[in-house]
Amino acid sequence: MTVTARFAPSPTGRLHIGNVRTAVLNWLFARKHGGTFILRLDDTDRQRSTEEFAEGIREDLRWLGLVWGREERQSSRTARYDEMAEKLKKAGRLYPCYETEEELERRRKRQLARGEPPIYDRSALRLTDEDRSKLEAEGRRPYWRFRLDNSEPSNPLKPVPTLVDWVDLIRRDQSVDVGSLSDPVMIRTDGTYLYTFTSVVDDIDFGVTHVIRGEDHVTNTGVQIQLFRALGAEPPIFGHHSLLVGADGQALSKRLGHLSVLALREAGFEPMAVLSLAALLGTSEAVEPHQSLDELAKLIDFDHISRAPARFDEAELRSVNARLLHQTPYETVKDRLESMGITGGEAFWFAIRGNITFLADTREWWEVVSQPLTPTIEDEAYCRRAAELLPPPPWDESTWSKWTDAIKADTGRKGRALFHPLRLALTAREQGPELKALLPLIGPERAAARLRGEVA
Numbered sequence: 089m090t091v092t093a094r095f096a097p098s099p100t101g102r103l104h105i106g107n108v109r110t111a112v113l114n115w116l117f118a119r120k121h122g123g124t125f126i127l128r129l130d131d132t133d134r135q136r137s138t139e140e141f142a143e144g145i146r147e148d149l150r151w152l153g154l155v156w157g158r159e160e161r162q163s164s165r166t167a168r169y170d171e172m173a174e175k176l177k178k179a180g181r182l183y184p185c186y187e188t189e190e191e192l193e194r195r196r197k198r199q200l201a202r203g204e205p206p207i208y209d210r211s212a213l214r215l216t217d218e219d220r221s222k223l224e225a226e227g228r229r230p231y232w233r234f235r236l237d238n239s240e241p242s243n244p245l246k247p248v249p250t251l252v253d254w255v256d257l258i259r260r261d262q263s264v265d266v267g268s269l270s271d272p273v274m275i276r277t278d279g280t281y282l283y284t285f286t287s288v289v290d291d292i293d294f295g296v297t298h299v300i301r302g303e304d305h306v307t308n309t310g311v312q313i314q315l316f317r318a319l320g321a322e323p324p325i326f327g328h329h330s331l332l333v334g335a336d337g338q339a340l341s342k343r344l345g346h347l348s349v350l351a352l353r354e355a356g357f358e359p360m361a362v363l364s365l366a367a368l369l370g371t372s373e374a375v376e377p378h379q380s381l382d383e384l385a386k387l388i389d390f391d392h393i394s395r396a397p398a399r400f401d402e403a404e405l406r407s408v409n410a411r412l413l414h415q416t417p418y419e420t421v422k423d424r425l426e427s428m429g430i431t432g433g434e435a436f437w438f439a440i441r442g443n444i445t446f447l448a449d450t451r452e453w454w455e456v457v458s459q460p461l462t463p464t465i466e467d468e469a470y471c472r473r474a475a476e477l478l479p480p481p482p483w484d485e486s487t488w489s490k491w492t493d494a495i496k497a498d499t500g501r502k503g504r505a506l507f508h509p510l511r512l513a514l515t516a517r518e519q520g521p522e523l524k525a526l527l528p529l530i531g532p533e534r535a536a537a538r539l540r541g542e543v544a
Contacts, residue, residue, distance in 0.1 A: 091123025092297045095149075095156075096287065098130045099142035103349040105400060106302070106332050106340055108152065109366040113329060113388070114300045115154045116367060120385040126294055127156035130287070131163045132280055148349040152359045153381055160294065162286050169281050172289050172319060173274070176234070181318045182274060184230030185212035186223045208233065208270035210245045232275035234285070237314055238267040252310035257300065257327030257390040264310030272311050288312050292321045303328040303395075327390055330370055335401040352405075356446035361409035370398025377412035379420075410445040421447065430454045432529060439525035456515050457529040463538040464512040471513045473499065475539035481532050488524035513539050 093114040097107055118125040127149065131137040142161075149156065176182040187195070196206040212233070215223075220230075238250035249267040256262045274285040291299065306328050316323040332340045340347065346355075352362055361377055367384050368375045372392040378384050413421075418434040425437065430450055432439075440453040455461070465471055477494045479487055492510075496502055511523060514535060520526070527535065537544030 089121055090297060091118050091121040092126065092295050093118040093123060093300060094126040094128050094291070094294065094296050095154075096128040096130050096290075097145050098133060098136075099138060099145055100133060100136040101141055101348075102144045103148040104340075105347045105349075105352070105362070105366065108349060108362060109329065109332060109369070109398070110301055111149065111154055112152070112363050112367045112384075114298075116381065116385045116388045117298065117300060117390075119381065120388055123297075124157045125154070126296070127159045128290060128294075129159070129161045129163075130283060131161055132283075132286060134280070137163070144350070148353075151353055152349065152363060160290065162290065165286070165290070166281075168293065169286055169289055173232070173281075173285070176274075176318060177232075179318065181235050182232045183213055183235055184215075184220065185233055185273075186215075186220070186228045186230055187212070205268060207247065207268065210235075210247075210271065213245055229277040231273055231277045233271040234274045234311070234315060234318075235271050236266045236269065236311065237318075238269075252313050254309065254313060254323070254326055257298070257325060258393050259303070259306070259328055259395060262306065262309070262326075262328075264307055266310045266314065269307070269311065284308060284311060284315065288315045288319065291324055292316065292319060296324050298325045298327065300327040300329065302331050304331060329393055330395055330397050332369070332400045333397040335399060335403070337397075337399070340400060347400075347402075356448050357405065357409050358412055358447070361405065361412045364412070365400075365405050365408050369400060370394050370396065375404065375408065377408050377415065379412070379415065406445055413444055413447060414442050416441065425450060432457065435525075436529055439529060440521045443521045453521065453526075456517070456520075457526065460543050461516055461538065462543050463514070463541060464516045465541045466509040466512050468541065470499065470501070470509055471539045471541070474510060474513075475536045478532060478536055478539075483528040483532065485524045485528065488522075488527050491527075510539075513541075 095111040095114050097103065097111075103111070115125050117123075127146075129137075129142055129145070131142065173182060192208075195209070199206045199209075213235075224230075236247070236250070238247045240246045240248045247267045247269075249265055251263045252266055253261070253263045272284055273282055275281055290296070309326050309328070313323045334340050349362070353359075360379060360381075363381065363384065364378045365375060367388070370393060372394070373387050378387075418437045421437065424447060425431075428448075428451060430436070432454060436454070436457065437450075440450060443453070444450055474491075474495050477491065477498060479490055479494075492506060495510075496506055499506075507523075511517065511520070514523065514530060515526070530538075534544045
């Protein structure tokens, strides 16, 4: 199976966790089938689209590791859109309309008052050439609608129930009654194109085989299938995944800045934690951390994606991030640790990785084993005696049990009374990594000094 998938964000802001879900599902699907992943910037919104946001989207995708095979920008394709629009105009499928928004709103209110569906009545199709010339002489500029193939044969102005069917990758058998829809606007009065039109033209030209997107586009699909066919092309295969909701079940707003990729990155989350959660939420697969995108690609199966809303919980993301780091090999983080001035090597990493949520948390434990620390002394006499019983070097992970066995035999202590004062004195922390791994890193001199209550 040949696969060409695309991710099509608008450069009007930074990527959000909801965008990431769509991006990673497309990327993984293309990867699994040895296909192509296209980044298409839908930047026809001249007022809101900026190069700064476009570069921000690229930066977010690079950080996530979602490398694209090619990049396309809609702003550079106006001539192509003009060409395809002309084709539809000649075929009678694009027709000019002249109503103002105020006139359309009054018409909708009258329809509702009469108990009629508030859809466009195709009155522009009744205009003669003379009518159009007169309106344009008054200063009106046309906007253009796509005439849906949903008319009664004897009356092209009257929409009738018309089902457009497709087999969705996720939702399976789907249909949309385009007879209940208004002919959609494709070109604004200023000549710019709307998403529905440009997206279809792009998908045709770029050979997109699979369109994977949020379920909020389901209704658009009926219109787009007709548009593909009007342009002489076979529609791609569609898949509509459920949308993310918050832990409270409410819709996630894309305006929640703290859930942008940039904010998650700055908060210290690992890209594979974000990707693991985004890809596996709302599926029958357990939400577990994965070390690589190739691992995730093996799990992608659209039959396993639920149609129920996927619940995103920041606490779950923190948990996935922590579990990912707990499994991460030293070589994977070696350069990052050394750039933070942490030179404890593999022994230090294995000692502390099970007690961190973010990589930045390693700084705390590096300070514990390598920097002067003010100990917390719970029982001065006990700690001094423990210092006297410290084994001679060299130390390794067996030193802790030998030492605590000696303390137990000498003092008769056991359980919390034995171990807790030692942890407080050695780390000034109530809890943390296993001391059998930490003690050799602290070393004999520093450990003895801390047990005596000295800053060391």
